[in-house]
Amino acid sequence: MESPIQYQIREDGIAVVTFDLPGEKVNKLTSLVMESFSQCINEISGNQAVQAIIIRSAKPGVFIAGADIREIEGIRDPKIGEELARKGQIILDRLESLPIPVIAAVDGVCLGGGMELALACHYRVISDSEKTVLGQPEVKLGIIPGFGGTQRLPRLVGIQKALEMILTGKNIYPKKALKIGLADDMAPKEVLMEAAVKFAGSVMGPSWKRPSGMHRKRNLMETLLETTSTGRKFLFRQARVQTLKQSQGHYPAPLKALEAMEQGFLLGMEHGLEIEARFLGEMAVTEVSKNLIRVFYLQEEFKKDPGVADAGVLPLPVRKVGVLGAGVMGGGIAELFAEKEIPVRMKDIHTDAVAGGLRAAYKVLSKKKAKRIISQTEMNRKFGMISGATDYTGFRHVDL
Known part of the structure; x- marks a missing residue:
């Protein structure tokens, strides 16, 4: 089978890693894809000529759509789900800990596990295309982010914005992504790679230091609420009240995501990741998750339905x-x-x-x-x- 990930090293020392899952319209982080990505990281990290990495997609309008829902659907043992999450976390931890800058060049759909991979990169350069959307929609499938999303996202964009994204599963579009610090730069999709290469050139070199925390300045309210234990406690308590009010206790995943985020700030990111993986395993086996996945499949089938029995019937153009x-x-x-x-x-x-x-x-x-x-x-x-x-x-x- 052709590898879903290829890379080439440019003369300027930038390694370009390309995701292109064979036989699929979108890139998905299947177990095999993650193994291939892990091998890719090993090979590149051992090459002293590489000074920066750009991760891109060969799929038009899609960066990485997320994890493999079929794999999630097949989980029946919470321990299996936890193990899958931990494997993904370890691979993305290694990506984040590389001693050279890693830039995600995002054009199109960047959701779920794809968003988590982009979060593990040190920078994100995105296209301004209307097809570009970023988000953590896992709660819509009755699960929670499992590759580090509950830990990295609040540290990058702030607790309040991360709570909104993760607990509701809402998508973020390019201009807002840039404003909240989820993206570091934005360019037309036609010149996205050029912009990513230029960005890499501006940060790579012996003086580069791995960025940490938010890539933008906090406003006064964020400073008061998010940098103190009292403020954080208030935010998580209010979020829990609102989540229970909206879900009426029927959907456990948002509360588990919230708890993983809160524990990550209380105990540190390493413990937060362990908790996240355990909760992912617990949520993946619930009947709620299995039912929401079935609903997702039905929605996807409906989108593909042409509305006529004869597949040879083509729609007429609509100009007015x-x-x-x-x-x-x-x-x-x-x-x-x-x-x-x-x-x-x-x-x-x-x-x-x-x-x-x-x-x-x-x-x-x-x-x-x-x-x-x-x-x-x-x-x-x-x-x-x-x-x-x-x-x-x-x-x-x-x-x-």
Whole structure:
């Protein structure tokens, strides 16, 4: 079988490690992939000519999608789950402890185990592509991060932001990732490797020191709450209350993730990793996790369903859309098409309803801008794709 990981050493001393899992559309951290990665680290670390490492993906729009869900689904013994987590942690610990800078060049999906691998790198240079998302969505599968995510993420972006990411499984987009210190630099995907090489060149050399802690300055509130034992105790207590309120005690994984994070600050990262691995094993065998994984598979199958029995039937191109009925629902539908850069024309019998549809679409786009998913320029362009009327003008050439 062709190796899922290849590397080459450039003349400038930068080793470029490329993930490319054969026969798969996405990169996954299967046990075999992790073994291959471990061997790669051994070979590169023994080469004195290497002064820095860049880790990238050959998959379009995907860095590393996460661990292998099939492997997680197959865990029936908590000890097996704990052992798998510990093996992954040891490999990423070795990556982090290398005496040369390691940069993750992230374009596209970087979730779960992929996020944890990026966290074990010393720096992260990401693309500004709309496909680039970073996150720890493990709780959505009834488990917790198992390769060090509960320990490295709060130390990098702060406890409050890490709690939000890990306990909800929400994704982070490029601009916000840069703002909160999850990313160190951002570039267009077309020149991502050039940006990563330039970044590596700026940090590598005999004077390089391994970075630790947050890569940005804490604000006053973060300083008060996150650098003192009293403040941290308050944060974890409040997070526990909110988590129980939202889950009603039906989903144990968020509470276990929270506990692993808290214990890591109380006892140190080494103990925190041990606790994380043990909790991963415990959560992987629960019925909650097995059911959530089944739901995940159903959602993935639904995405692939073309909606027709004949696989030879291909969809017609949609270049312009008409929406009958504006208001909140019409505006929401219009925004979805505008998001894909497709012009939309809304019609309603009253101008107030048309105005309501425009407001609804603008509100959705504004929220995306506030979350730094899109820029002000992108928001203006997408909103400009939407128009409205009280008659059928503009509907003559719609495709849908």
